[in-house]
Amino acid sequence: MSKAKGERESSTTKMGTLLHTYNHMPCTTFNRVFAIIYTCAILTLIYHHFLTLIHHSTTLISVITTTSLLISDLILAFMWATTTSFRLRPILRQVYPENLEKVLDKNDFPAIDIFICTADPYKEPPINVVNTALSLMAYDYPPEKISVYVSDDGGSELTLFAFMEAAKFAEIWLPFCRDNNIMDRCPEAYFNSNNHGKLDELEIEEIKVTTSK
Known part of the structure; x- marks a missing residue:
């Protein structure tokens, strides 16, 4: 039983290594030392507020002032503690999506729904929204599983x-990206770069004409 469990854990670890690796950032030690020093400083400050409240607050105003300082410092300490937990083990992660098919069959890929929100065509030019949609639709992912x-x-x-015009252009752009393994799937980024060496002049003109119609 334990042997089978160990084999499953080893297999899971191996699959995880295929998909991503990570390394601890150099600032990890500094962050942890700073967290210890800062925690001691916070505890000392709170202890000081308690002593002031018990022994030196003789008037109503001084009691209110010390209590307010104590509460505010407790709130700030809580906020700091909740954000510091993310800094105690910072890592640099590298992902390898190209290895996904080594772990899962394409038929087992999960379905993905992607939502693009826009509101003002003048503040958010439609060409930018269209480029976003086309680059998402051209993902190297089973077409029937992405919406x-x-x-x-x-x-x-x-x-x-x-988007009506983009739908016409997508009939050419999406197959081209999949057939040629294009990484710059955003049309604007692709045509503004020097990466379209795989396209001959006739194909470039055909895509440009389709876009301009």
């Missing part, structure tokens, strides 16, 4: 028209 939703809170006809 991209656009929520236009402004109900703009301009945004609707932009």
Whole structure:
């Protein structure tokens, strides 16, 4: 029983290593030493407030003032403690999504729903929203398991028209990304870079014409 459990844990660890690795950041030791010193300082300050409240607060005003300082320092100490817990073991993580198929079969990939929210076509140009949607749709992921939703809170006809045109362009762009393993899946980033060597001039012109229609 324990042997089987050990084998399962070893298999899980191996799969995890295929997908990601992590290293402790150099500031870990400094953060922990600082946390100890700061904790001692907070305890000393609170102890001082208690002594002041018990032995030196003789008037109502001094009692209220000392109590207020004590409560405020307790609140600040709690806020510091809740944020410091994330700094005691900082790590640098590297992920390897290309190894996902070594761990799971594509049929076992979970379904993903992605929501894109936009409201004002002037503050959020539709071309930027369209580029975001197209880059998400071009993910190296089973197409039947990924759904991209656009929520236009402004109900703009301009945004609707932009996505109608983007749907035509997607018929060319998405297969091209998957067939050529394109990493810059955002059309704007791709065409502004020098990474489109795989496209011949005819294909580039065809995509540009489709976009401009």
